[in-house]
Amino acid sequence: MKIDFNNIDSAFGAIADVLSVKQKKRGLLIHAFHQIQKEHNYLPEEELSKLSKTLDVPISDVYSAATSYKQFYFKPRGKNVVSICMGTACHVRGAGKLLDTFKEEFGIVEGETTEDMSLTLETVGCVGCCGLAPVVTVNDEVVGEVDFKKFNDLSERIRSAK
């Protein structure tokens, strides 16, 4: 749902009746971050300061909220985002090894992006596909039971998608 900043009530529906303007503006923050990130792939500084002005929330508060969530990024991310699930089931079935293999293959550690912007490597708590451990998500697509062959396919796909 896209936020209409001229009519913020629409984002709250009927709840808008019982909220003050300040509460509504503040309540939109996380929602707005998602929207900005969807558009830009990360949270650019200009967009955040723009948001701070539109919503009348101090920029310090905007950053305070944004930095407390793991899924908001302040640096541009690669064309492919690979998140390796580090959940219990994946851990037991070898997610650590998988992460090491990715690190070795692309020469970056988790949280970093390769220089050619082809890949950002991340880890995630649990994607809830524990039955298919170890799991990796590649740009929202879930790839389960990653073994050596699947890893090779993946790394080839990432390299060719430059």
Place this chain on the structure above:
Amino acid sequence: MKKLSSMQELDALRKELDGKVFEQGKLRVRACCGTACTASGSKKVLEAMDKSASDSGVDIEVVKTGCQGLCQKGPVMTVEPSGFLYQRVREDDVPNLFNYTFEKGISYRPSLFRNDILSDPIESVEDIPFYQKQVRIALRNNGRIDPRNIEHYITEGGYKALQKALSEMSTDQVLDEVDKANLRGRGGAGFPAGKKWRHTKSAPGDIKFVMANGDEGDPGAFMDRAIMEGDPHSLIEGMLLCAYAIGAQYGIIYVRHEYPLAVENLNIAIGQANELGLLGKNILGTDFSFDLYIREGAGAFVCGESTALVASVEGERGFPRPRPPRLSEPVGGVWGYPTNLNNIESYACVPPIVEKGSDWFRTIGTENSPGTKVFALTGKVNNTGLVEVPMGITIREIIYDIGGGIMNGKKFKAVQTGGPSGGCIPEEFLDMSVDFDSLRKVGSMMGSGGMVVMDEDTCMVDVAKYFLSFTQSESCGKCPPCRIGTYQMLEILERITGGTGTPDDLVKIEKLANEIVNTSLCGLGQGAPIPVLSTLKYFRDELEEHVHDKYCRAGVCSGLGKFVIENEKCILCGLCNKACAFDAVKETRKTFFIDQDYCTSCKACYTVCPVDAVQITKHPRTGAPEGAESKV
């Protein structure tokens, strides 16, 4: 769809749909399209199925359901009217499968379920041990209906409970029913839902909120996702009933951002319910109004804690705060309004309770924990996936009868329940009944229902370290015991698994763990040391082995143990020699051996050996030679 403005119109709609939806005798495929099965390729399989159907001219109905439970064997599908269950269906299988099942009317054996490769395939769902011991209440429609079609839910008896409550029951009666059923919160702590509802109801103020906690952050748990994806209307109906009972007007479902399919399906479901007049103003012509919205999280584990969740909805940092005021009290809830927050699974249990009565609910499960619980059975068992079992079932039944035993015939070591705030349960408690109280008694907890099975190849110290590193990185940093304490504990554990632990570390970590439990602000900090404490309790010998003998019996922790090459097993391939970065693997004319002076126990040779000839053994005890003490 036309808006329903009275009970009679809903009855009429139900009558109209009866026989039309899920028509008897029609050829039908119920194919799982949950996240796991989609990852295994169910979309491609369904495309192939459509193609086969149009090629052969056989009219079949494809129902794209939510999670059917058997995640590891995906894509899973059941076929009607024959009742065959197919698993691991590949695109190439489809033409044959289609031909056998729908044209010849016999089962397609290669895709049937087998307990193991040598046993006969099992044709029908009822005969599969994985499903036999399950009782489905919260997951009653999962795997049967299309979550994006409200007509399916209504045909399966959906919104009957709401209708019953609105037409025959007063708000107090609904509340009493839930209270009498003793429905305990499925999110982990097991607080009675009825009590919580009563608190919120009695709070002053006219405006109240009902919230559902779908921030399922526990690694290894995915039952809430399955319900939100596979049967969103049961959650909506549960929330409606709660709102009716406590007099709330607004509802919010807080969903993790990591579950995009759940958000999508919930949005569709809420849209349909609004369209039919099952949400919104004057529901079914009564003066009960309820509006429901979704809010997404952004990847903060601590937001599963109630006060942090509220902060996150309000657009603040996801920080917990001291309670009281509780959420159910006037200033404590979201935007200061009294709020009732329950877990997704708890809400999904409410409609059957209201419809069939609390007495029926109490016949299932145990005295103090009635009903069922959904577990996410994962780890080293043969059948992983979602299982819903009555409370009071033993762990052995879950692992061996439903889960099909340990993978590769290995030995069971422990089962971890309750996620990062729970503990490991050793073999001696395999026959213990599973309910809120008995799990707590052995030092673990029900948690959200993750059940990770571990075999002899899992190192318990490593598992404890894993959970601690999770909670440590997820700690929000507000209170020092959690922020600093978990960090210090993790450092000690890293020392122990890295081979530099001292006996003093064991004393320190135990003291620290107890202090963190007692002094942390919220559930995250209070639960974080539990995995370590339970390892100390049940697997102390393993911890001491790491410290005193510098040896990890599971061979997981690197930097521990003495590496030797067993010459009888060795095939002289020389891989270990190549893998060693420290030139510790030496070659003689007929053998390889490891020079202990050079070896750093990095495990490179151990990992690379194709025939398991590299063995990790205990170091001989250093210090005084054997028998030296007696002479002094």
